[in-house]
Amino acid sequence: MNIRTALQKDYEKIAELIINELGYQNLDCKNFYKRMEIIEKSNNHQTFVACIDDSIVGFIGLCKIITYEIAEYLTILTFAVSGKYQRQGIGKALLAQAKVYAEQHNIKLMKLSSAFHRKNSHLFYEANGFERVGITFYMNI
16 A cells, blocks of 8 residues: 555545545536645645555545644544455555644644444544544534
8 A cells, every 4th residue: 555645646646535435426527626635735644645556545635723722733524445355554655644734843732523324434533643632613604
């Protein structure tokens, strides 16, 4: 397995993982590709893909955030591993890469949000050092 920075040629496979593994069936790929181009140019975002034999089997999307109450932290915005490759250490390897990225940027805290129904994901995150702290709220405008 190889982990590397995502490239434009990876957008389609990342979109497939978002649709198939995260369940965003209505993902508008045209707008997704535009967002990825913006993310790729951002100094605050980083996307890594996990590859096996040149096939993308997982990815993690990160964003550096600075807030009023705490120092800069790293948010995992999106994270998925193909169902066929889960429980093979790929998720752990992607998290390890996120930690390396954080260390390279002198960031000491990593956060993420996860939907209530993703109970297996919650167990994975807790087994990998995350703790439950709060609840995330959304409002459509």
